[in-house]
Amino acid sequence: MKGDYQDLVDEISGLLGAPATLENRDFELIAFGAHDSDDDSAMDPVRTRSILTRKSTPAVRAWFEGFGIARATGPVRIPAAPEAGVFRDRICLPVRHRAIVLGYVWLLDADPGPTHEQLSAAMEVTDRIGLLLADEERAGTDLSREFRAVLTAERGWQYDMALAALRTALGPDADGLHAVVCVAPWPSGEAPSARTVAGASALCTVPWLWPTAAVAYGSPGDTRSGTGGGAAGRRQPGGEATGPGATGHGGRTGRGASGGEAAGGGMGTGASRAGNHSGARAAEAQPSDTEDGGHALAVLVRLRATDVLAPAVTAAGRLSGTAGSAGTSGSASAGSTGPAVAGIALPRRGIGDLSTSWREAASAARAARAEPRLGPIADWASIGPYRLLTALPPAPSPDPATAPLLGQAHAELARTAEVFLDCAGQAGRAASALGIHRQTLYYRLSRVEQLTGLDLDEGEDRLLLHMALKAVRL
Structure with missing residues (x-):
């Protein structure tokens, strides 16, 4: 402006x-x-x-x-x-x-x-x-009440009434091009004035709840190391590959630097693994389990063109910096630990799809918080698989196959598996990214298979494990 x-x-x-x-x-x-x-x-x-x-x-x-x-x-x-x-x-x-x-x-x-x-x-x-x-x-008119009503109302007549009130308050701006920004966690329940944020049509704070994982690898409190009997039964008597030349991971020692197909077999079919983890059930977590994150700040930012997000990025950067400064001074909510991040929804003309835009912005903020490489400002179009993962409701309990891997005791194995899958199963790339010898990588992957009963030569097993590792970050 x-x-x-x-x-x-x-x-x-x-x-x-x-x-x-x-x-x-x-x-x-x-x-x-x-x-x-x-x-x-x-x-x-x-x-x-x-x-x-x-x-x-x-x-x-x-x-x-x-x-x-x-x-x-x-x-x-x-x-x-x-x-x-x-x-x-x-x-x-x-x-x-x-x-x-x-x-x-x-x-x-x-x-x-x-x-x-x-x-x-x-x-x-x-x-x-x-x-x-x-x-x-x-x-600059304070539209926080009208904006908040739209973002918090359930679909139906209440949402329609809130949207009509906001449209009236915005006037001609309601038909313009906008992007919704989510800044979280926001350190207080008060939103700044729209006058202080260039390009902002409306701002408000909303309650912010971070979904709580039942188990999270790298977090304290879960030291389970149980494995499915079927998985262990296909290993050496001790249950582990025992040296740098071990081939317990489907013959992966025969792979080249490009991470080609394994020379040996996998660990069995999905049907034979169905009962592997009856004795390794994770702690229960209800879908409503959440951590009080205090508040998030929602901002409706005017744009000039759909391919120019600069006003939204500028507003997000300024506000997340403000939130971060306030958080380090001790005024942040008890549950809002960690630096503030921001998510930006897809640009849209008019305000008819504000609920969708807010869901996208909040999802992008969650992804930026879960995956530092995406943040501290992430737009919804760039968060890849997190577009799907953030749309899923919290599971009542972790997947029984992956749960044993996600405890603190196996954090290094979980990280190894995630990097390996991020590298599309290419052993050379994964070993380099982890800074370990390839034989060490194979050994760790064989341990992952033992713990989970999954066969990392199978695409669906890889998909399940990859989704579980990404989802637990959220």
């Missing part, structure tokens, strides 16, 4: 051949034209102070308003007043929208000054500035 004002001020400066400044109706500086004159008298104390301090003194304001600029509909010439600190004559171009003054464009008057035609052309530009100021002022 600031760039738009600057462009218009530069346009006026070009039309009149003199540097212009733009202030709002409270005499706070918004933009100013470049001063490239060698004549130092072109910069008087009032203009200098306005640029350096971003506002004018009460005496200067009183002098200017005494000439009726708040009621004027055309250019106003104002003489100098040294006693008020105004050492140069000025021309004021009032910026209005629908008969309401919203700001002023200022120029230093000269002899000869601008012609009538030049001033008329400049006033046409102030009409465009007035439209921008009006849009920004409308966007």
Whole structure:
């Protein structure tokens, strides 16, 4: 938005051949034209102070308003007043929208000054500035209640009523192009003013609940190491491959650097593994189990084009930084540990699909928190498989095949399996990424198979394990 004002001020400066400044109706500086004159008298104390301090003194304001600029509909010439600190004559171009003054464009008057035609052309530009100021002022209206009602209402008549109220409050903006941003965790229940976030049409906070995993590899409290009897029965008597040359992992020692097919067999069919983990049931977790994450901040950001997410990214970066600073100072909610992240939904025109946009933004934020390489700002289109995983409801209990692998005792094996699957099963890439010898990789993968009863030469088994490892991050 600031760039738009600057462009218009530069346009006026070009039309009149003199540097212009733009202030709002409270005499706070918004933009100013470049001063490239060698004549130092072109910069008087009032203009200098306005640029350096971003506002004018009460005496200067009183002098200017005494000439009726708040009621004027055309250019106003104002003489100098040294006693008020105004050492140069000025021309004021009032910026209005629908008969309401919203700001002023200022120029230093000269002899000869601008012609009538030049001033008329400049006033046409102030009409465009007035439209921008009006849009920004409308966007600055506190719409948090209406916005929150839409995001928290269940589908049905309540959602329809909330959406209608928000559409009325937004006015013409409701039909524009927007992207929804989710910043989480937000350190308090209060949303900042929309005026402080460039491009924001509405902001609100909503309760934020992080789904709680029943078991999470790398987390304390789960030290199970039980394995299915069927899996162990197909191993050596000790149940483990015993050396760097072991071939317990389907003959994978015969693979080349490209990770080709195994030379040996797998660990059996899915049917033979069905009962492998009857004695290794994970702790129960109900679908509603959640960790209180305090609040998330939802932002409705105006866009110019569907392929230009810059306004949403800028807002997300600024707000997540604000949340992070507040969190480190100790004001974050007890459950909102960790740095703040942000998710951005797909751009959409109009607000009819706000519930979908919010779900996408929240999913992207969850993915950024679960997978640091995606964050700290992630847009929904870029989170890959997490688009599907975040749409799934929490499972009542971990998958019985993968649960034994996800405890703290086997964190290194779980990480090895995840990297191996991330590398599309290419042993050379995985070993390099982990910084281990390939034979060590094969040994660890054979242990994974023992613990889970899965055959990592089977595509569906790989898919199940990969999904479980990614899902537990959420």
